[in-house]
Amino acid sequence: MITLLEARNIGKRFGGLQALSDVSLTIRKGEVYGLIGPNGAGKTTFFNVLTGAYTPDGGEFVFNGSELPTGKPHKVVGRGIARTFQNIRLFRELTALENVMAGHHIRTKAGVWGVLTQNRFTREEERLTTERAYELLKYVGIERFADVVSRNLSYGDQRRLEIARALATEPQLLALDEPAAGMNATETAQLKVLIEQIRRDGITVMLIEHDVKLVMGLCDRVAVLDFGKKIAEDVPAVVQKNEAVIAAYLGGGKHAH
Amino acid sequence: MNELAAAIPWLGKRNPTAARWLILIIALVAPVIAWQFGRSWVRILDFALLYMMLAMGLNLVVGFAGLLDLGYIAFYAVGAYTFAFLASPHFDVHLPFWTILPLGAGFAAMAGIMLGFPVLRLRGDYLAIVTLGFGEIVRIFMLNLNYPVNITNGPQGINMIDPINLFGWDLSRNLQIGENFSINSLFLYYYFFLLAVAGSIVFVHRLQISRVGRAWAAMRDDELAAKAIGINTRNMKLLAFSLGATFGGLSGCLFGAFQGFVSPESFSLMESIAVLTMVVFGGMGNIAGALVGAFVLALLPEILRDVAVPLQQTLFGHVLLDPEVLRMLLLSLAMILMMLLRPAGLIPARARYSHDHHLSNKLKQEAAK
Amino acid sequence: MTPRTVVGVMPARLMDPTAAPDWRLVRLGKGIMETLIQQLINGLVIGSVYALIALGYTMVYGILGLINFAHGDVLMVGALVALQTMTFLMGMAPGMSPLVMLSIALLVAIVVCMLLGFTMERLAYRRLRNAPRLAPLITAIGVSFLLQTIAMIIWGRNYHTYPQLISTTPLQPIEGVFITPVQITIIFGSAALMIGLLLLVNRTKIGRAMRATAENHRVASLMGVDTNAVIAFTFVIGAGLAAVAGVMFASNYGIAHYGMGFMPGLKAFTAAVLGGIGNLGGAMLGGIVLGVVESFGAGYIENLTFGFLNSSYQDIFAFLILGLVLIFRPTGLLGERVSDRA
Structure with a gap:
């Protein structure tokens, strides 16, 4: 092995x-x-x-x-290597979806210039990030809460969201x-x-x-x-x-x- | 813009499109209305727009990235002094506006990074004090660098700064249209600054709903967790500092050119605090909040100046509280009461950090299947 | 942005009469040794004042983790209330002995400042104890400016001459080295207060409660400590010390002003951080060290920078020290760590 x-x-x-x-x-x-x-x-x-x-x-x-x-x-x-925390540590002001999208940060590239000009690459990357994040929410089974601010999620769902966020780092x-x-x-x-x-x-x-x-x-x-x-x-x-x-x-x- | 529209009472929720148009119309006719009360009110509006830019820049640092910067006005000073050095009789240099603008922004951004590097590891409250110290150091240098070599001209400041000149169009001259109609210079500045503010809104909003904005928000909400998902918090903090500083530098350039002179006393700690209060008052982390906060807190002291002084005259026969005291009273009370009673700010809209339509498109696809 | 009066910040040159005249006098014809001793004395005097103020910062920080930004302004209130009292007494009883007068004024200032400290904690900080971390700090900044504004309304914008009830005629213990009775009083007075505070914290019941609360609020309250009362008490003690420091500061410089608390407040904060915030001994040490460094710095900066910078840059030292300490030794000389690590 x-x-x-x-x-x-x-x-x-x-x-x-x-x-x-x-x-x-x-x-x-x-x-x-x-x-x-x-x-x-x-x-x-x-x-x-x-x-x-x-x-x-x-x-x-x-x-x-x-x-x-x-x-x-x-x-x-x-x-x-991705991790979760013993005492859940989510980004409390972000929605579930945005939490997972943030998790995708390291696999994406858009910089200030791309963001300001909204060039094709950046828009495409952003769309893919959104879709992937949604897929991950589905994967852990909380896609119906995609638009809910994470601090309002139930305890179990917060745990799942944290796993989804970690998975987003691939x-x-x-x-x-x-x-x-x-x-x-x-x-x-x-x-x-x-x-x-x-x-x-x-x-x-x-x-x-x-x-x-x-x-x-x-x-x-x-x-x-x-x-x-x-x-x-x-x-x-x-x-x-x-x-x-x-x-x-x-x-x-x-x-x- | 949407947040701002939604914040309009009654109309905002029912008809967002109408609300948006309403804001646009108000923004366009505001100086005309102000003119009815006297030209000084148009000038006050011009300054209010500069404050809006500052507040947006500081909101980037404080609201998005969660870094409490009490020396923000120093970047404004860097921009203003850059403009003064490069477009005034002081050194007898007169570079064109479009050359100085990027320079002012660039120097301010550099100052932001210089400040950022050493303070990266500091916790929120220490960061606040160190940035305050930075602001004071910049001010002390502005005050004293007239000796042994006269660089800043000390407390007198620098005079006769060139006005904004857009490719040969001098904004400080009234625009003559036909024989008997002219547009006052203050209006020209107003619309130019309005454009600048609009541009800033677009930029800041794009940043907010991007990978960068999410990384800032993540860092603000939980720095350890942000690191744990691979965000390079050092770089993101430096980015926030330098972009925030860029806004400060740009508005500083505009300020120097508009006012025609700069001196250290425009950049006191009180001004840093004033801009911070605007951000706090409107609601940290949302653009509409910063805009409304800046607008209200830039205008209110002036209104008070106009109303409270005569009122005191008639009531007590003399002025008990002069306008400057009133302004300080207003700002400090706004800050305390807001934190105690309504910590989310006047417009506590939840800031979004992603494109709405991406998700709704995705959901539509799902539904179609 | 329109030109305004400088608010809240003291023109360095106006508020800096100690260091400047003394060392200039010294440099005229005295030897290196005398200059050194002179600056050491000047540093010690101002350093003891910083130390007294720093104690207030450090006690509140130790217990609440809050930087009470308004602490410097309590000092200003103390100085101005004492001034008001002295003026009143001079009018009422012109024959009163200066020492009695000063004691009464000091007492009034202490009481007023303690009430102020209590009120601040009660009305503003207590409600924010569980708020997000920036909220209490922003409130504290607001309180600071509110106090300055109120002082401006009551006492105006002018600089007030401070009655010097203790002689300011310099003594010359060593040929070429000067020290005034006011300065001697400041050094011994603050030393006595610091010893008193150490005894209070380490030897009394309330002191033990303070230490327990600083260690862990919840545990302390489970052990039967009334943490709210302890916190209020801490604010009150800190404010009392600040009142004394304010009177000392104003007496030393012979001047008082609504914005006089800002700079010493910031410097005392620096002193607290330098010593290791949350640590009483550290605050004392930090205050003295900062005072001495500043005094030496102001004396030698002109020579060090080949005349490019002069003593009007004196205030920069505190900020530089603050920055350097926080970057390279965030634990301070004697204290706990302050930077954010996992």
Whole structure:
């Protein structure tokens, strides 16, 4: 199988707290990869380092065979990694459609000159952006809210919209930070269908999730972080039986306060 | 324009086309009406149009990109002084209007980028103070650069600036039509400035509903998320600063030529604040808001000057509040009350950031299937 | 845009009598060492005033995250109210001892400013506590200009001579170095106030409540702290300090004016940022450092730029320092970070 992303010895420290130490993991093309662990284990920090929001203190990411730039979010997105946030972060004054259109920013080119003159290229690009955004809204199932300002959408729809916006950047790897947080059972089931659809369409998915059932049912492989260290990485069935993992989740083990 | 039309009470919602025509007609006949009250009112309208351009430029920075700029008037100053340097007896240089205009805009844009670079990483409130400092530094230099080499002529400012000359047509002279009919120079300036404002509206509107406008709005609403979808926020901020500054520079050129002299006191902090109040008063982030805000807050102090002073004379026998105090009172109260009571502004229309018809075409196609 | 009177901004040369005459005098015939000490003293005097004002900024920022733009204008109100009181007392009781008179005036100014601080917080800032981030700042700017306008209505546009109730005859502790009793009073007075404030914040119950609120509003209120009261109290204390600083500032320069609060306000803000905003010790340090840098800068700028720039550019230093600190060390000398990162 082809490796899409390889993290090598990633480390990140905040003051006295070692949020990530020597985390290495490998994500293969086309899989759904779960990143789990107790609260404060460093999962979101890993996302932030990967997507360039933070600069790692050590280590490197190799994506599609070449090294990823660190600390430069827009370059990471350009290389094909998109993310969502644990606490939804939409552009609140934009409509659903415009949110997704904004997501297409990096794949489009129109500059000030094109915009001011409204030349053929710009108009065509704008039309395509609109259509694509609409298609994506349909893809996640909220096209009827295209014209609704995003802050007025329901919680579940906001989650979907955020995924659509991330997809608009045309990623190869989609990193979802607790996409099922705050969802009820029906919504979670629908989300599962959506993620499977995304995977079928050829996009690799990386997933932070607390909902163990969702992770086990969805992920091909899972890595477990605890106190900034990777303590296991395998198929869900094996990880589930790993003693270190069980200890970490039960709050026992030597780290307990 | 549509937002502006929709904002007209009653008519706006029922018949937008009629509302649009109404605005156009008002814009065209306004100076004629103003003339009935005295020529100074036409002059005030001319200034109101300049304020509209400024407000639109600042709205780009504050309203669209969410960067609070308290030194905006500095760009206006750059434009005005560029014009004064290059078209006055001060250095005895007299370049043509169309040469200076792009230069003034260009220098202002450069100043915008110069200011933008160091302050990119700052949070909103710090940005505000640093831009304020920038504005003050520019003013201090204007005041003092008459020594040891006289560049700005210090507090006296620069006089006898050439008027606007459109390919040989001097706007400062009354236009003589036939024997006994002439159009006053103030009208000529009015219609020229009106054209400039109309052009600015088109430009700013196009920016707003484009990839660029969406990127600004995204950055304003959530900078982290904007980065996470690949927007290069540094470049977008610099772009906002420089484009906003360009508007300031252009209107500064027009101001210098129209007024005929420039001096540092036209570019005090109070003017930056005045333009900001116009944007806030009208509604941050929407063009119609900036226009209405500028129009109302440019005119109201003058009306007060005309009404309140005689009124105080008759009531108290002397003037308690002079017009300048009234203007400050009005602006500061407008700013506070607007923020407390109606933070979205006078015209709280939601700004669109995409072409309407693209989506409606798409939906029509869907329906046809 | 039509020519208007300059509003809100003080002509630098008018408001800058300390530094200018002193060092010019010094440069005439004194040695390098005396010049240095003289400028250090001048810097220390103005720096202590900046520090007092900076404390108000930093306390409010620490608790609310708000830059109270109108803080400088509270200083102006303090100075002018004290002036009004002194004028009144001079008319009523001409024989009163200057020190008593000054104390009464100071007290009145403090009370008025505290009321003003309380009112501002109550009427304007409290309602905006959860508003989008630009709203409180824009309101604060509005309040600043409103205060200036009201002061202009009450006291007019003129510069008022400030009664110098403490002697301004320079003493000469070292040959060639001058310091006036007013300046000595300023240094010791502000030092005493700062120590008092530190004790208040670190040793009292209300101080603990302030620190808790600054740490986390919600948690503090869950722990039984009345955060609204604490915030109001913070504004009141900051305003009281500003009132004292205003009287000091005006006494030092012998002049008062409706727009006098603007520049020292901005400089004190710079001082707060320089020291690390939200940090009391930082505000004090920043104030002193800024005062000294400014005093040295004004003294030497002419030589440094080969006569191209002169001391009328003095005000630029504060802005340059502000810009440089925010760009290169946004945490300030001692404080928390201010730039926006994930």
